Amino acid sequence: MRERVIGVLGGMGPEATIAFYARLVAQTPATCDQDHLRVIIDSNPKIPDRTAALVAGGASPVPAMVASIDALGRAGAEFVVVPCVSAHAFLDELRVRVSLPVLSIFDAVADDIRGDPRGIGRVGLLATAGTVRVGLFARHLERQGIVVDLPGAPDQDAVMAAIYEVKSGPTGARRAELRDGLRAVAARLVAGGAQAIVLGCTEIPLIIGRHDAPVPVFDALDALARMARRAAREG
Amino acid sequence: MRERVIGVLGGMGPEATIAFYARLVAQTPATCDQDHLRVIIDSNPKIPDRTAALVAGGASPVPAMVASIDALGRAGAEFVVVPCVSAHAFLDELRVRVSLPVLSIFDAVADDIRGDPRGIGRVGLLATAGTVRVGLFARHLERQGIVVDLPGAPDQDAVMAAIYEVKSGPTGARRAELRDGLRAVAARLVAGGAQAIVLGCTEIPLIIGRHDAPVPVFDALDALARMARRAAREG
Missing domain, CATH: 3.40.50.1860 (Rossmann fold)
Structure with a gap:
């Protein structure tokens, strides 16, 4: 072939x-x-x-x-x-x-969520301010029957700051702080009802991964x- | 610019x-x-x-x-x-x-060795059987006044086997075994008089690094x- x-x-x-x-x-x-x-x-x-x-x-x-x-x-x-x-x-x-x-990449993530045997109907989305503002990713998932929760405004600002900062190659200690910050945002989305977390910016999987949330994590890069x-x- | x-x-x-x-x-x-x-x-x-x-x-x-x-x-x-x-x-x-x-890449490595303030005159070369057989890399370094030591035949076979194996994505435990094998080959080159080790295959830095020999290590990828x-x- x-x-x-x-x-x-x-x-x-x-x-x-x-x-x-x-x-x-x-x-x-x-x-x-x-x-x-x-x-x-x-x-x-x-x-x-x-x-x-x-x-x-x-x-x-x-x-x-x-x-x-x-x-x-x-x-x-x-x-x-x-x-x-x-x-x-x-x-x-x-x-x-x-x-x-x-x-x-929206199709790729939607395919992964819909193909998951655990039956995920509601996700928390970690993404850039641009992705959130434009809303295309969330609308794409919602058209496929997946409810999308977004972080509150201060949490969204923290996510965006972490994404910009990781581009400058932070040290290991600083990387750990960024990870703890994103973990806390993910935990608040889960507390609000999200059944899974979507790492919806290709820089976010450089900071947190599958083991950083108590629910399934969908990684846009994967x-x-x-x-x-x-x-x-x-x- | x-x-x-x-x-x-x-x-x-x-x-x-x-x-x-x-x-x-x-x-x-x-x-x-x-x-x-x-x-x-x-x-x-x-x-x-x-x-x-x-x-x-x-x-x-x-x-x-x-x-x-x-x-x-x-x-x-x-x-x-x-x-x-x-x-x-x-x-x-x-x-x-x-x-x-x-x-x-021969020029790149030669530049690094000659620019080193420690004054390196003799190196041990870890490379593929093909690189060793053809001899271009060693001759290139020797023309710049750097003596090149090669592993003995059984050690060279072990180096080549490790390079092929790392291409298949070994597990962490197996990777550690490959690292120990290459460390031992490097140690024998140092015991024989090499003042530095050249990681002279781009797969070798995937297995060992700067801290795996008691002498300076020159990494062809770097x-x-x-x-x-x-x-x-x-x-």
């Missing part, structure tokens, strides 16, 4: 791109290099900040994202994934401007890696 | 590619995504095995490597680094067939990341 070449529109940020590709490799059963999928990554950190564009009138990231997707196509990528949840606010704009198919592998093998 | 776009001919293996890019990101002072360098990676694990080509008459990896370098060029890369030491046995063949400059950053900033 022919495998399709995966394109990764990355660099938003670089650590999330590394974490995404590491998960894709870890998920792939392999006994030698040649068992792995071919992946072309444009890690382009020069793309303007997505959250700034969404909430503060910053420059649109769309032209740079289109240029990077076109570059991936010239290099031989056959479809594209974007390991940055906030960037998905621009997905419709992107799709009409590029020739490669662009998969959606979900996207699974979807990319499936799409490559169905090619 | 304009920064040049780094091309990475990767996938040999995928874990070494991830480790290389993670080091490049970690080495870059940054407070936001936009401070990072743009990096285009073709992680192409379908490239035929380098060691098999060098020691067992396997298929040449050169045509696939040329195709990937050309792909990186089409995507906008301005020079190329190759986080696979064994692949450098084919560097002269590659350089005459591609239009992009290809930097050498050296290549430093050289790539310098080259991007001099562009």
Whole structure:
């Protein structure tokens, strides 16, 4: 069976791109290099900040994202994934401007939640201020019958600050403080009725993981890696 | 100052590619995504095995490597680094067939050793059977006045076996056994007179690091990341 070449529109940020590709490799059963999928990554950190564009009138990231997707196509990528949840606010704009198919991380997460045998009907969403403000992710999940709870305003500010801070490569001790902060936000969402937590920004899994909440945790990076592998093998 | 776009001919293996890019990101002072360098990676694990080509008459990896370098060029890369030491046995063949400059990991390691204030004149080299058989890496260092010691035959076989095994993603316990084996090989090189150890295969830093030998350790992945950053900033 022919495998399709995966394109990764990355660099938003670089650590999330590394974490995404590491998960894709870890998920792939392999006994030698040649068992792995071919992946072309444009890690382009020069793309303007997505959250700034969404909430503060910053420059649109769309032209740079289109240029990077076109570059991936010239290099031989056959479809594209974007390991940055906030960037998905621009997905419709992107799709009409590029020739490669662009998969959606919203679909990847929704598939994982709906496929979970524990029957999850209500989730707490940890995401950037931009993702929350635009509301596309929450609406996407709600159309699939999943109720979405958001943190209160002070908690949302703390989540956003942690996401920006992790991009600057904090020390181990500071990383532990950021983790404790996000754990507390997740715990409040669970106390409010969430049956699961969605790590809905690709930087958040760099701080907290499956063992940081007393309920199931859905990780957008893991979900996207699974979807990319499936799409490559169905090619 | 304009920064040049780094091309990475990767996938040999995928874990070494991830480790290389993670080091490049970690080495870059940054407070936001936009401070990072743009990096285009073709992680192409379908490239035929380098060691098999060098020691067992396997298929040449050169045509696939040329195709990937050309792909990186089409995507906008301005020079190329190759986080696979064994692949450098084919560097002269590659350089005459591609239009992009290809930097050498041998130069990167030699620069690090010669720049070390401790005055290192003799090193022990941990590398693949292919790299050792071809002898290019050792000759390159020796031309710069650095004496190179190689493991004895049984130790060299153990090094090669560990490199192949780490590509299959061993468990933590097995990884610890592989680490202990390589530590013992390094200790014997030091007992024989080596003043430093060169981690001369990009998979070896996935197993052992700076704290696994009683002498300075030069890591080919770190050296290549430093050289790539310098080259991007001099562009």
